[in-house]
Amino acid sequence: MNQLTPGVVAGRLGPGDYARNFADIAPRLDAHEARVAADRCYFCHDAPCMTACPTTIDIPLFIRQIATGTPEAAAKTIFSQNILGGMCARVCPTEQLCEEACVREVAEGKPVEIGRLQRYATDSLMETGVHPFTRGKPTGKRVAVVGAGPAGLAAAHRLAMKGHDVVIYDARPKAGGLNEYGIASYKAPDGFAQAEVDWLMKIGGIAVEKGKALGQGVTLDGLKAGHDAVVLAIGLRGVNALRAEGEGLANVVDAVDFIADLRQAEDKSRLAVGRDVVVIGGGMTAVDAAVQSRLLGAENVTIVYRRDQSQMSASADEQDHATSVGVRIIHNAAPVRVIGSGRAEEIEFAYTESSPEGLKLMAETFRLRADQVMKAIGQTLLGAPEGLRVEGGKIAVTGTGRTSVPGVWAAGDCAAGGEDLTVTAVAEGRDAAEDIHASLMGAAG
Template sequence: MARDVFEAGITAGRLTAEEYASGFSDLHLPLDQHEALVAADRCYFCHDAPCITACPTDIDIPMFIRQIATGTPDAAAKTILSQNILGGMCARVCPTETLCEQVCVREVAEGRPVLIGQLQRYATDHLQQQGKHPFLRAAPSGRKVAVVGAGPAGLACAHRLAMLGHDVVIHEARPKPGGLNEYGIAAYKSTGDFAQAEVDWLLQIGGIEIRHESALGRDVTLDALREEYDAVFLGVGLGDVNALDAAGEDKDNVRDAVDFIAELRQAEDLAALPIGRDVVIIGGGMTAIDAAVQAKLLGALNVTLVYRRGRDRMNASDFEQDLAASRGVRIVTHAVPVALHGNGAVREIELEYVDEAMQGTGETLRMAADQVFKAIGQSLQREGLPELDGRKLRVDGAGRTSLERVWAGGDCTGVGEDLTVTAVAQGRDAAMDIHKVLVG
């Protein structure tokens, strides 16, 4: 059997067009009007709502659900977007099951929370599909701010600054804006071209210019930006992927999971993407789950996710783990890769089981693997950046770095979880502090 798998190798077009369309369809179908009203009716509209505290962007959740319940979804959308301008994407990708919905009174009492995420999507989609932008730009301030990175943090910062009357230029290294929303989210979570449609909608505020393929360190320097602009915001994300430190890591068909997801997100034809029969993903976070599930949806026969600790220590939520299991992904815990075997291309992976202290037990496992994806975290490209705190940028509570007139937010900082919603909150809050400094 192993010989057949090795000879089969990596191929494309394993499934029918119908199977690709079904597998990569919307994970959560949007609520219609009746469903939204029924879901909203379950909310207790708590005065001291724990869901607000659990939301990194402090959205007034009972308020927007009440507005949906009273038939004013556009007003609900404005309540959401005033705190989280990327509320549409966050409604799709935010792990609500571990944030607002986990502390919902209905969840605590009945084990079935109000569908906060889906209601947020209902409201924001209703507004954005009409092309409406609910905010007006203030009078021009005469100040100009550079934002590095058009990801969630950079976009949130740019929008708030533009709304306050400042001119913003975003320097983005890639051909498209959106950051992880465009390149790093599983295709079944954000279907179609929603990420770009949301950016286009956001830019309606005016006063924001995006310069694509303008990378910090390659095309522009931080010193030059500080000289040209009144303030700089860094939302550069994490560009380097951590190494496995396993023998044979340099073999063919051993890839970074983030590159695999990005390639899939930009593919015009899913059937053209080659996938192995025996795919192994190393890691335990959301990226690992996204890569594993999508490998299975592309037609991989056996997909195994390997994590060094127990399932209770995985960064991926229980919902994400269950989703992977429901798609046929095998999860192996308390194991680390020690070697990748094969003549040129990987053919097998050798794992060693470890104890709770991460010490090797001497017990090993070898399994077929014609494709291996690394999803063990990313690190910061550090050249030309302000002072670091460990492996990320050091910032204070307002997002200020060690350099005067330079702020930062998102995954490049060591503040909060590496989530889209957290990045949005940090970009928004940094923008408010930048505004305070610029206007005195």
């Protein structure tokens, strides 16, 4: 139990409530449901859904394979482009990507359920325990991957398929990155993130060294000396500051840490949560933290975002889900002061408006009760290795992830450009691996 304040406590709910609240939010389709859903697809020749997918999965093909009763073949179609297709089926904002582009959505306002069909196919194959890919002929080349998140795992798997030996270095006790530590528990329950990592590793040729990261038992120069190529997939581990008075008070926490603690908790009834929780931010992390606070028993949960609703990066579906469980969302307000005696008790906001000079704080303010404040206002790169060019707070890259240092690639959230999505990270890791392979084998030839 948190001793900082009586308001932040564990065990707010009855024993059965935690299991119900954190059950799978969108259980997989059964075989009949999948066939019915697949039959709605027009199997477009110039499929806009495929163009909208960052990993360019052949969506019409895999849906046709489901429709003809071969979900394992459909899964291989998916995995050939996105080896983390199982998790992406659970966490991708499909309503903003493939499903938004679906012809059915444009014509009828109801797209083919591409995400759920993808989960049906990938789960069907993974449950067999079969890994559909084999390692290529050994090349004698050794590649280091720093970071075991989506980008790092995708790069490692593709490199292993090409016959290279791969070593992944990661700071945490478990591989998976944000898939393991950074998404809502109800999106991937029952240890799915680790099951997916274990399944991916069946390709062979990939070793994982945990408790190691840049500056923590590993240096970029050392990696370059001991490997033929290096992939940096280190994510964004820093959290932006509120830049508000009182930010250092007790019970002002990082939302990413709150989510990570929840994901790793064996008994959610032991997790402390406030009675009045305020989450500051407008992205997926803010929504996940707010919704899970409610599911843990918080009485009043409010998301406050500094701009208008149209600029929130969390999808409309995620916002609707948040309000459906009782989360209040306030737009056009920014924090100016956390108030309390040693610990957070209230937080003061100023209304905002957009202007040609940027966002302006208005004179009018308001306060919300808050015994727990969560920061979800974006993450930053925790120090790029010396010699790497940085652009916009991320590692600058050209082409398919080449950095300013020869022999070093970067992919995922740490790399400049692209969107901070799991599916984008997978695409960048995969493409960096293809470029590394071409580079190494060209050099070998």
